[in-house]
Amino acid sequence: MTRRLLTGNAAAAWGARLAATDYIPAFPITPQTEIIETIAGWIDQGEMDAKMVTLESEHSMITAAASAATTGVRVFSATSSQGLLYGMEMLYTVSGWRAPFVLVNVSRGLASPITLEPDHNDIMAARDSGFLQIHCSTCQEVLDSTLMAFRLAEDERIRLPVIVNMDGFYLSFTREPVDIPDAETARKFVGDFDPQNIRFRASVPFSQAVAVLGGVPYSYFRYETHLAAQNGIAVYNELSAQFAEHFGRQYPAIEAYQCDDAEIVLVMLGSFATKAKAAVAQMRKAGSKVGLLRPRLLRPFPAELFRSLLAGKSGVAVIDQNISMGMGGVLHSELAGALYGHPHAPPQLLSFIGGLGGRDISLEEFFEIANVTRNAVAEKHTPPPRLLYTEQELREMRKLQAVAQEEARVERDELNNSGDRKND
Amino acid sequence: MQEGVAMYRIRFHGRGGQGMKTASRILGTAFFLEGYEVQDAPRYGAERRGAPIFAYVRVDAQPINERGVITLPDLVIVADDSLVPVPAAGVLTGLDEHTVLLINSDESAETWKDRLNLSSEVLTLPAEAEDRAELRFIGATCTGAAACLLGKISRDALQQAIKEELAQLGDAVIEKNLARALDAYDSMQAHKGCVQTGPEINANDYRKPAWIELPFDDARISAPDIHASANSIQVRTGLWRTLRPVIDYEHCKSCWWICSTFCPDGAITVNGKKPEIDYDHCKGCMVCVAQCPSHAIEAVSEQLAQHQETSS
CATH class of the missing domain: 3.30.70.20 (Alpha-Beta Plaits)
Structure with a gap:
């Protein structure tokens, strides 16, 4: 084991390397490209025994990944944002092939307007695709989750592709100390891929992913995929326990921080949740009983674990770094669905939307979120969803808009004036 | 490593190509070698030579949970003084009386203090005689000076960090960077350890965010369009x-x-x-x-x- 400063991207590449990946189809996109650059370098130097192929799009890349997986080899790939969406048709398609592989997504806000900085609308768009999802909050977790994802994907009770998600910039380009497991221990944990009956071979024809007419076979296949995804909870719990035995690091399906005696609980996904953690630590110092839950597994959704962790709490604030237009925060809706009608469910479930396109969330905002939630509990009244956006920020926005409008006016005036001169 | 040290927050400013990402990595690695928890990261928009970029380093005895831009820096390092008046560079963001500003300039610290109306400590690195396009070692110079000002990094750790981070560039480049970094380190001896960590924000006594309800604007306003043509002329x-x-x-x-x-x-x-x-x-x-x-x-x-x- 070596402890070294690594970016999230390098940590993902280490995960693929230590899992002894055989095949990596690739297509570049910021802020993910460093992952494939790192792997390409290792292959070039003979430090990693794998085959990398660059494809002409993410659509082809995901098709290639799943096709390779159906031959029974271990496959890794990575993408981000617009790239994930470009491959979306194939995400939904290949999960039905029931051939496992691991895809890292580096979250980045979606167009329009186009941006480079992170939020979770890209990964939320893949929510119903049949891929399982593990969400990371540190660079260490990116490496560790990549190893775990292969186990999860390849387990015979599941056999579905898995996405490991990390935030662009906040993890992808950020270096932190990361324990790099030694190759032997990693190999022992991940194990060899036993492809069972997955063995698509030349000269041994069979039909895969056939067409069906009518809802009867269709419903069967789709619901079987759902049942396999749901098996993910039990399998995940087993393998995270084994992971802890091998490496000493604990990764429950939901990370609970300061939650045992908490009255108010914040719920958040991804790397911004570490900012929430820092805020909770400060609030604890100031005597407030606030805690944090951070789901690592989003698919399958750990509903039962959420119910038990939140039983008897007074108020919950979900901070979504995504927005479903016309509805609001996705995690908030999902949690409401998990809690509704259950005894001991917290009486107050508040929705906050923040961090869109990498917009920062300050310590003070976390304090205020807890404060608003505490007031909702006291007044027994749930306030409407709140976008984290300040007066100052709107002023800055108005300034930009004014510049655009003013310029348009100046431009028109100039055109008119020059037209006048020509007419003179 | 000292117990109970609060978090250092350090920000580097420069232009694409001046090596600020590498500078932040050298500083990060030097702290890491001294046994600290470290987080370092560059931040840029479109990656272009000459465009303003910044990089940041956080250092603590404990694992670091804070992330993203540093709004209240303890030390700000400016490799290129022509960035100070560029609003997009954000050099002056969050500077207060405890912040140390280290600026590479052929003008004096007093001039900068006066010009920017700063009550905090301002230190200068004498701008090198070579022209700005040739500032190949400014990253090493900045890092060496910063390492001394922070007071927790030994000369040995600094040297080791430079060797690790520049390993791919070959011995000749490493030697030149080492020489500049150590010179800068030694030149700051009089100010060794002058950077202090900032105060923590109290969860019982904080400035409430002035949240607002975003009003509905009709699509003529709220679509991300710029109505003016040829407005990129405005960007110099x-x-x-x-x-x-x-x-x-x-x-x-x-x-x-x-x-x-x-x-x-x-x-x-x-x-x-x-x-x-x-x-x-x-x-x-x-x-x-x-x-x-x-x-x-x-x-x-x-x-x-x-x-x-x-x-x-």
Whole structure:
């Protein structure tokens, strides 16, 4: 084991390397490209025994990944944002092939307007695709989750592709100390891929992913995929326990921080949740009983674990770094669905939307979120969803808009004036 | 490693190509070698040479949970003093009386203190005689000085960090960087350890965020459109230039198309028969210098050219 400063991207590449990946189809996109650059370098130097192929799009890349997986080899790939969406048709398609592989997504806000900085609308768009999802909050977790994802994907009770998600910039380009497991221990944990009956071979024809007419076979296949995804909870719990035995690091399906005696609980996904953690630590110092839950597994959704962790709490604030237009925060809706009608469910479930396109969330905002939630509990009244956006920020926005409008006016005036001169 | 040390928050400012990402990594690695928890990261928009970038380093005895931009820095390092008046660079963001500002400039610390009305400590790195385009070692110089000001990094750890981070560049480059970094380290001995960590924000006594309800704006306003045409003229990308192409009309054959065709920014126009460079928007890529078949375009240092302009 070596402890070294690594970016999230390098940590993902280490995960693929230590899992002894055989095949990596690739297509570049910021802020993910460093992952494939790192792997390409290792292959070039003979430090990693794998085959990398660059494809002409993410659509082809995901098709290639799943096709390779159906031959029974271990496959890794990575993408981000617009790239994930470009491959979306194939995400939904290949999960039905029931051939496992691991895809890292580096979250980045979606167009329009186009941006480079992170939020979770890209990964939320893949929510119903049949891929399982593990969400990371540190660079260490990116490496560790990549190893775990292969186990999860390849387990015979599941056999579905898995996405490991990390935030662009906040993890992808950020270096932190990361324990790099030694190759032997990693190999022992991940194990060899036993492809069972997955063995698509030349000269041994069979039909895969056939067409069906009518809802009867269709419903069967789709619901079987759902049942396999749901098996993910039990399998995940087993393998995270084994992971802890091998490496000493604990990764429950939901990370609970300061939650045992908490009255108010914040719920958040991804790397911004570490900012929430820092805020909770400060609030604890100031005597407030606030805690944090951070789901690592989003698919399958750990509903039962959420119910038990939140039983008897007074108020919950979900901070979504995504927005479903016309509805609001996705995690908030999902949690409401998990809690509704259950005894001991917290009486107050508040929705906050923040961090869109990498917009920062300050310590003070976390304090205020807890404060608003505490007031909702006291007044027994749930306030409407709140976008984290300040007066100052709107002023800055108005300034930009004014510049655009003013310029348009100046431009028109100039055109008119020059037209006048020509007419003179 | 000292127990109970609060978190250091350090911000580097420079231009793409001046090595600020590497500088932040060297500092991060040096702290890591001294046994600290570290987080370092660069931040840039479109990756372009000459465009303002910043990088940050957080250092603590405990694992670091805080992430993203540093709004209340303890130490701000500016490799290129021409960035101070560029709003997009955000050099002055969050500076308060405890923040130490280290600036590479041929003007004095007193001048900067006075000019920016700062009550905090300002220290200068004497701008090197070589021109700004050749600031190949400014990253090492900045890191060496910062390492001393922070007071927790030994000369050995600094050297080791430089060797690790620049390993791929070969011994000759490493030697030059080591020499600059150690000189800068030693030059700051009088101020060793002067950087102090900032106060923590109390969860019982904090400034409430002034959240607002975002009003509905109709789509004519709220679509991400810019109605003005040719508004990129407003962005003076000429500020990014470290080298200036200068046309020698004695040698120009007035071919009227080669330089203007190759200019990737459309910053050369041919009026009549003479090419002219739009210095407000020329980014100084020197493609024209390379392409001109009669070698009639010369690359000169932007800084020296500006000095000559102001003194003439």
